[in-house]
Amino acid sequence: MEGITKRFGSVVANNAIHLELHEGEILSLLGENGSGKTTLMNMLSGIYYPDEGQIYIHDKPVTISSPKDAFDNGIGMIHQHFKLVDVFTATENIILGLNEDGKMNLKEAGKRIKEISQKYGFEIDPDQKIYNMSVSQKQTVEIVKVLYRGADILILDEPTAVLTPQETDRLFAVMRNMQKDGKSLIIITHKLHEVLEVSDRVAILRKGEYIGDVLTKNADQQSLTDMMVGRAVSLNIDRPLPVDPKPRLEVKDLTVHDELGVKRLKDISFTAYSGEILGIAGVAGSGQRELLEAISGLYPIAKGSIIYHNPKTNTTGNLAGKDPLEIQKAGISMAFVPEDRLGMGLVGSMGMTGNMMLRSWRNNKGPFLDKKEPERVANEVWKELEVVTPSVDFPVRRMSGGNVQKVLVGREIAQDPAVLMTAYAVRGLDINTSYTIYNLLTAEKMKGVAVIYVGEDLDVLLELCDRLLVLCGGQVSGVVDARTTDKREVGMLMTRVGGNTNEK
């Protein structure tokens, strides 16, 4: 790619970027949020069209103005959000949209898929329906889909964000097999240790500019971060000891069912203490979402109790069976940063002020809204968390992911909560913003708040939290001290229900 420039309105997403990808190479593309990684890759895969510049493949200039052009040139992209038809089988999804001559031959296609899988070491059942698959299986289908179309250049956009450590290892093994076969791969990721582990070379973008590239063997986490951010950054999370921990939230035998009557949580019991960060680890979909939503009154509870110790009045109360409004009215100050930021935590079409109001609009009397107080909070969050937005009325939907999260976390902290729950608080955020969030959570902990942190990055969980609660299949498989345990132990707990059978 030479001199690639892409503008969106007045924003320059990519400015005169030169990027080279060699045959049989794994290249990591690294950069903070909004540095233009995905935009650049979208131009390779035909979703956007560059305003300026030229793309060459094997020294031949090519024009890629549609995803079909990209496929014709052997470029395939595996997006962060899978684009699969749920009710179709793997095979059907893979051949979908291919205009092959003659009759659709599912058997033949299935055979070819098996061949591809064996060649690179995938595990895939061509006849399995997508909705029966785990996230990592779906990802496999996406990769096979691209290979089936004869791609030589594969682009993976944050493929590991949704995988467990074990699944990630398997993916990396497959990537190396593809590399041996002469394919070139570009991987976008925020996780530095993965970059170091899997790639041959690292290319770095910052604010739409190409900063440079380094051979992975000459790089380490610190040097990469410094290049990415443009200045030296401390990569250590400060973890002070909890001060005067007291039980704040006691969950006892909590069981919930989903709409279909399937048990999502089974007999969960734990205690969250004031002044500590309790980490919740587990494979995606082990009941983390249900647990947090049940505590905040958003998920119906079948059995069990949630006892809250009110630090202001020294009284206790049971939250089970209350809805969010009743919890709020009972004087329980609980903050919740949900996983689905725009779909649950925020109103996308409103600005910061409108979103601050989401927690406080009931506070004043009378039928009309008080906009002054939320506006003050919005301005405060804007300034203190350095949210990048033209004004407090700019729709949050059009902010970048990191800024959206700052608005959400900022609002929840501004409530002065006694319990602060966060679900995947740093998912999709760059290093700088992630550390801002870690520091905010630690600051809350030091104020005596009981912080519950649901995370996916084990390294962070082990560095940030005081204790770890590991969930597996909707049950607690262990509670460990984050200071003394290690990744291997937690990884084991994540895939095994406290020694019992793996029932749901």
Add this chain to the structure above:
Amino acid sequence: MKNKAMFHIVKREALPWYQAWLIRGAAILLALVACSLVTVIVTGLNPLSLYKTMLYGTFGTNRKTWVLFQKLAILLGISLAVTPAFKMRFWNIGAEGQVMAGGLACAAVMITLGETIKSNAVMLLLMLVVSVAAGALWGFLPAFFKAHWNTNETLFTLMMNYIAIQLAAYFIIIWEVPKGSGKIGMINQSTRMGWLPYLGGKQYAIIILIVAILTILLHIYLKYSKHGYEIAVVGESERTARYAGIKVEWVIIRTMVLSGALCGFMGMLLVGGTDHTLSTDIVGGRGFTAVMVSWLAKFNPIVMVLTSFLLVFMQLGAKEVATNFYLNESFSEILTGIILFFIIGCEFFITYKIQFAKSGKEA
């Protein structure tokens, strides 16, 4: 570069409001040009005289202007009524039936109690209560089913339209005057019981005034009240609403009752204020046109004044054209269609721009 695509569609950053309005203005001008072309090609008439006739049909005489404003007020009123529901993303296409229900209830009071009640004020009050209640009921039913069993509100409200219209047809036969005519005729023509009073000697002034006040009230309600905030949040995402402790079912029902009640009120204005009779086509599709008015204005009550004016102007103007040039009504609908096509189409150019391959030319 070889075989390069001619142009690409690119999403814009937000346009400043005046540029957006410039594009909209240009769209209307273009629409008029397109209408002229079609007129010349199809009928051979001079398009300028056509537009002159349209202006005459709307502002030509005092009487025509009053009719324009009366029709504008009714359409705007119904559009205001459907707006809270649509802002909540509740696909209420039942305004037709809700207005009809209100009108029917209003006519029922006027006919059955026209002799017994002597005071016009009491009569009007009773009409108001009954028609608002009828409209509210028509709004409540689909909302209740939606909130509790998640039925599809579009189908439900559509079906409620037929029930209201057939009910009206049934009662029209019962109340028909003279017998066998299939029509009701002017209700209480001699006593004028239940007729809205004239304001300053003008028949429609009161309706226009009421709708103007309604516009401002609704604007305040949607923008500055807690209810309005709840509606906006529920419309954006029900999950966010629940997260914020909003009782979504209750908001859906409350808002639809409000929508239906306003529709019922418009039904009363129609029967008591303009038509003084009841027929099955008294609403005349305005319950559906109102949806378009509301969407075109992006649910902003103040902008809705403009959009409903545009539609009424086109409708009346085109009618005048049709009668004066011996064209049938279909021709006026062709013209209205062309104009709407341009107005709705120009929103594309406000959201996106077209980039040509060579340089930064924009369309």
